[in-house]
Amino acid sequence: MQTPRPSPSAVNKARAQQQERAPGSWNKGRWMLVLLAFVCAAPVLASYFMYYVIKPTGGTTSYGALIEPQRPIPEQLVVTDEQGKPMPLSALRGKWLMVTVNSGDCDEKCVTRLFFMRQVRVLQSAERERVVNVWLRTDNKPVSSVIQTAYPQPDMRMLIADPKAVAAWLPAGADSKLTDHIFLVDPNGNLMMRFPKDPQPEKIKADLAKLLKWSRIG
Template sequence: MSGSNSSAPGSAASSSPEPLSFAVHSLPDPRSATRQRAGRWKMLLLLALCAAPVVASYFTFYVIKPSGSAYGELIVPTVEIPADLPLTDLQGRPVSAASLHGQWLLTVVQPAACGEACERQLYVQRQLREMLGKNRDRVDKLWLIGQDEPAPRPELLAALSQKGVEVTVLRVPRERLAAWLKPAAGKALSDHFFLVDPMGRWMLRAPADPDPKKLKGDLDKLLKASAGWDNPGR
């Protein structure tokens, strides 16, 4: 009917507007970021505490030197054993360089035939370790021979053993060894004792034909300085 105010159902006039709604998303919690930063600082502090004894021991020995200068020659910077240094035992089995980590290594480089001078050095090596007393279990004896040399005489190896502690004998190519250990000017590798730390770093070279008591003094200082982080055995 004309003039009627009624509207058809469903028409635009009969529908009422929907109210607007707002979705509020949660904002980042500032406390979470603070906790993350605190966690990172705690981790860094823990790493610093773990490294501090190592750093302090080397700083003491190399920089402060409370007992005077070393008898042997300190190697600065230290020289890490090459990870790919080809080592084999007396049975020809490969030995990884990393397996030498974890102990101080009192090292000699001598031929397997081992004459009088070689035998004297190996006996001094054995005695030096024994002179360290309660710290001797932190030191291993290492004898490096040429790659193609036969095994040393069994009676010599037996004589070098003491209280069940044998000298570790490994073969290595001499030209590859020269990339790690070096003699003093005018000397040969066989003239020296080489001291390697538990992290596999060559750090001291003894004079040729050293005074055992003076060399022991160097060993005592190093073992004392590293007592906070170095334990016997690997």
Template sequence: MSGSNSSAPSAAERGDPLVQMSVHSLPSAPQAELSQRTRLGRLKMLLVWAICTTPVVASYLTYYVIRPEGRANYGTLILPTHDMPADAALPLKDLQNQPLAVSSLKGQWLLVTVAAGACDAACEQHLYYQRQVRETLGRDKDRVDRVWLITDGAPVRDALKPGLEGTTVLRTSQGDLAKWLSPEAGQPLSAHFYLVDPKGTWMMRFPAQPDMSKVKRDLSRLMKANDSWDDAGR
């Protein structure tokens, strides 16, 4: 019929969804390539970060978790530690026979040796080592007091006295002292140096016939690790 539209409706006019979908909803080739490059760049950065930080993480694990043998202490740690006895439990007297409260020794590190007043050759060597190792501590030496505990009433020989300057020399009974300090099995009390911390706690015992360079190493480490524990030198 004339005047009528004889052409068929187009797919767009029919509302065909396939045609109505915008082609702009799909990423263009340059956009896809850019996204891929971004992902690869991030992966490379993560890989570089992992390579750079692995040695640091490994060193921390080694130092704090896997303890190297080189860090082992020479002296024997006393566990549980032994607190300083009350004054009444460990009576002390100086060489003038005047009483001294054991609690007055607190506030400093104490490097203690034990021997009879007659002081045989082994005792003299201990007193010499005690002086020498303290001197090697340099500026930390004033944080350590040398103490000789005499376990009998024998007089101290005059020949020893010049070397005792700066040493705290006190008398007590071996029975009372044994309530606080003890040697390794099979050794006498006089065989060792005993280390007491500034709080008055016996916390380390050094071997008989000690290697004094290793004793000094332990003392230096303790001074560094606990530099705020003690008082000014006496």
């Protein structure tokens, strides 16, 4: 028995219905792609929104003082590495940097800051490899063997830098000196935060942990 063929009018009607449905299906697919892209970008967007748009004041989430406007690492800021070779400080982009400044004869407060920086980094657990501690030394005095042993490379970089160039980039607080602070630089090379004089390491840890959680850069 031969199967009856559909009439030309039925075929035309089916084609018309398919054409009516096609634009809607295409629009739905396009919006799904947009939604997927937004979900993938959300962690990075959230971290920058929290720290660059919402201004932490008073009893809000940030312990460190936000630096505004952003101060990228100056391209002309050249430091001397541990092997005595010059390198631009901007070569360290790609990691979160905790930075402190002091002369080579590191006093008690300097040693305390180095200790705090090491502990804050270690306490980030699996995320600690995203963080590098940087001691910008403002002279070429030799570092004691005790400090070198306690803070080895590459977790702590001990770099000699011109104090005037460093002071032009890193701002001190209103009632403090440049050497009183620990600074935080994001993986894009932008100076982001300045932590208070005589800092509380548990609060630095909390700030850094939030940034590492919400941002996948670095």
